[in-house]
Amino acid sequence: MDFLTGGLLIALAVCLVGFVLRVRRWLHGRAPISSGAHEPPTRATCPKKTDDNDRRRRGIFRYVSAFSLDVLFQAHLARASVTRWIMHFLLFAGFVGLLLMHAMDGVFSYAVLPSYEPTLDPYQWLRNLFGVMVLLGVGAAAYRRFTITGLKRTTRRDDWFALAIIAGIVLSGFLLESAKIVSERVYERMVADYFASDDAAELAGLRMVWEEEYGVVFSESAPQPLSDAVDMSREELLALGREVNDFVCVSCHSDTASAFVSYPVSRALIPVAPVLDGAGGVNALWYLHVLFCFAGIVYLPFGKMAHVFLTPLNLLVQPTRPRPERGGDIQACGGDDSETMRAIGVDACMHCGMCSEHCSVAASYAVLGTKDILPSEKLSSLKRAKTEGLEDADAFIFAEGSFICTECHRCTDVCPARIDLQDLWISSKRALAAGERGGRGEPHRQIARYTAGQWAARFAGGKLHATVPEEVARPVMLADSPQTFWACVQCTTCTNVCPVVAAAEDPVLELDLTPQQIMNMLRMGLKDHVLGARMVWSCVTCYKCQEHCPQGVRVADTLFELRNIATARLRHEAMHGAAGDPDNKQGDGA
Numbered sequence: 001m002d003f004l005t006g007g008l009l010i011a012l013a014v015c016l017v018g019f020v021l022r023v024r025r026w027l028h029g030r031a032p033i034s035s036g037a038h039e040p041p042t043r044a045t046c047p048k049k050t051d052d053n054d055r056r057r058r059g060i061f062r063y064v065s066a067f068s069l070d071v072l073f074q075a076h077l078a079r080a081s082v083t084r085w086i087m088h089f090l091l092f093a094g095f096v097g098l099l100l101m102h103a104m105d106g107v108f109s110y111a112v113l114p115s116y117e118p119t120l121d122p123y124q125w126l127r128n129l130f131g132v133m134v135l136l137g138v139g140a141a142a143y144r145r146f147t148i149t150g151l152k153r154t155t156r157r158d159d160w161f162a163l164a165i166i167a168g169i170v171l172s173g174f175l176l177e178s179a180k181i182v183s184e185r186v187y188e189r190m191v192a193d194y195f196a197s198d199d200a201a202e203l204a205g206l207r208m209v210w211e212e213e214y215g216v217v218f219s220e221s222a223p224q225p226l227s228d229a230v231d232m233s234r235e236e237l238l239a240l241g242r243e244v245n246d247f248v249c250v251s252c253h254s255d256t257a258s259a260f261v262s263y264p265v266s267r268a269l270i271p272v273a274p275v276l277d278g279a280g281g282v283n284a285l286w287y288l289h290v291l292f293c294f295a296g297i298v299y300l301p302f303g304k305m306a307h308v309f310l311t312p313l314n315l316l317v318q319p320t321r322p323r324p325e326r327g328g329d330i331q332a333c334g335g336d337d338s339e340t341m342r343a344i345g346v347d348a349c350m351h352c353g354m355c356s357e358h359c360s361v362a363a364s365y366a367v368l369g370t371k372d373i374l375p376s377e378k379l380s381s382l383k384r385a386k387t388e389g390l391e392d393a394d395a396f397i398f399a400e401g402s403f404i405c406t407e408c409h410r411c412t413d414v415c416p417a418r419i420d421l422q423d424l425w426i427s428s429k430r431a432l433a434a435g436e437r438g439g440r441g442e443p444h445r446q447i448a449r450y451t452a453g454q455w456a457a458r459f460a461g462g463k464l465h466a467t468v469p470e471e472v473a474r475p476v477m478l479a480d481s482p483q484t485f486w487a488c489v490q491c492t493t494c495t496n497v498c499p500v501v502a503a504a505e506d507p508v509l510e511l512d513l514t515p516q517q518i519m520n521m522l523r524m525g526l527k528d529h530v531l532g533a534r535m536v537w538s539c540v541t542c543y544k545c546q547e548h549c550p551q552g553v554r555v556a557d558t559l560f561e562l563r564n565i566a567t568a569r570l571r572h573e574a575m576h577g578a579a580g581d582p583d584n585k586q587g588d589g590a
């Protein structure tokens with residue numbers, strides 16, 4: 001067995017094992033998203049379970065529409081961002097083109113395309129085009145990661161590694177093709193294989209043609225000693241060489257200049273071509289290219305590149321999943337949540353960062369610095385929690401990010417992989433609230449241990465202040481500024497339109513303070529007295545108060561800012577000191 005076959009078999013075997021392990025994980029969900037409601041055999045059938053004919057018919061239609069619109073044309077991505085769609089299309093179409101017309105040409109191109117040869121036009125030109133498309137896609141992805149602030153934050157080593165492997169495959173391929181164009185050895189091997197002639201004049205003429213028209217670089221400029229063996233002028237030899245070339249070579253070789261990337265690169269290689277050829281440069285580049293490809297295959301099921309298969313899979317299975325009303329439960333499998341569908345969704349994330357760019361509470365990240373506030377990062381933590389478990393500090397950050405989420409649905413609406421993020425957030429919050437690891441980080445829980453008055457005493461009494469470092473007690477723009485409240489006329493409009501107040505049977509008992517009361521206390525400089533009010537923690541950031549305020553007071557923005565300030569203080573205390581732990585009565589200022 002040669003190196004290529006052996007290496008390919010090993011790489012494919014590793015790849016297969018990787019995907020089998022993934023499927024196994026889908027069937028054995030772990031905390032914090034597993035309810036353990038189903039045994040694996042039942043869960044394996046969840047995605048395709050339907051309970052009536054109508055739903056089944058709709059299921060088939062949804063499969064067809066999901067495959068054509070979302071998988072092939074990536075319509076969901078186009079709706080979210082045309083620029084990203086173009087970038088994705090370049091990567092996807094370019095790579096598929098190279099796969100069919102290069103890596104798998106033995107099984108596809110030779111069988112399907114008329115007179116296919118990799119060095120024949122239009123295929124030679126097309127292969128260069130596909131390579132350029134992939135490189136443009138990689139370049140655009142890297143550029144976005146360097147320049148877009150949100151993405152810079154969320155880009156991981158895994159993303160760069162995937163881009164580096166793809167770029168490595170294509171660049172080494174271009175370099176290999178260029179080295180082949182200039183290689184005398186490759187030329188000699190072709191002549192030996194396909195032109196078994198000992199006619200010195202024909203050999204000399206052919207050599208001249210390949211030097212002048214195909215770009216081969218020979219170690220000696222004149223075709224010695226062949227030209228000495230015949231009594232013909234250079235023009236006559238060239239004419240004879242063209243005849244031979246037309247007869248033997250043209251059916252497999254078009255003008256190398258149509259390889260519009262490799263040919264210019266080959267011109268740049270001319271000064272080093274003889275040395276490169278003599279040192280086995282073509283062989284070395286072939287090994288490099290093949291190793292990059294093997295690395296890509298091995299890495300496929302374990303890293304970001306897995307989304308090439310998993311995102312389409314999710315796009316296919318999610319639309320067939322019965323949809324609840326917003327905020328309701330998904331009854332996908334015998335009335336219980338489908339763990340398998342969730343696990344597929346988690347794995348389908350391509351870490352594009354679009355959800356984080358649109359997240360309603362992303363602004364909190366700027367204040368708190370908790371990375372799991374951003375949905376793309378929260379999903380990564382969820383994935384790690386499933387596979388390897390979270391360290392204490394990471395579990396805390398995950399819990400904090402989870403409970404700051406307002407379930408606004410924006411991330412789910414924009415996700416190009418159509419991951420049902422809402423369902424993931426709700427189920428993981430349930431698991432956390434039920435006391436699984438990380439639940440202690442929930443700020444709502446900590447707040448509920450004391451009344452607003454007790455918290456006010458703690459905040460105002462300086463007990464927590466004393467241990468809050470400078471970077472946590474950072475300057476605040478709204479709650480500390482008189483300009484925020486000077487226009488408030490205490491008309492109570494904000495309170496009257498607030499759905500949270502409306503939902504409370506007794507707002508004073510359930511929420512401590514109403515929005516209008518909070519605005520009034522802030523106006524009086526009593527910021528510390530409102531940080532523990534449950535209104536601050538129950539606000540759903542619907543912005544009705546702010547939209548209806550006749551005086552243009554930024555009520556919702558201010559409440560949101562207060563929540564962030566209180567969270568920063570609580571988190572600092574819970575992670576670094578006992579004073580803020582409500583269970584620790586030593587630090588109790590109440």
Ligand code: SF4
Binds near residue numbers: 356
């Ligand atoms: S969850 Fe969706 S939008 Fe968010 S990073 Fe993953 S694929 Fe992108």
Ligand code: SF4
Binds near residue numbers: 360361373405410411
């Ligand atoms: S549902 Fe949560 S994570 Fe998603 S956009 Fe809204 S606040 Fe952000």
Ligand code: SF4
Binds near residue numbers: 488491515
């Ligand atoms: S914040 Fe606006 S709506 Fe609320 S009490 Fe003041 S003026 Fe009225």
Ligand code: SF4
Binds near residue numbers: 515539555
């Ligand atoms: S943003 Fe908060 S305080 Fe304002 S109306 Fe909505 S829930 Fe009430």
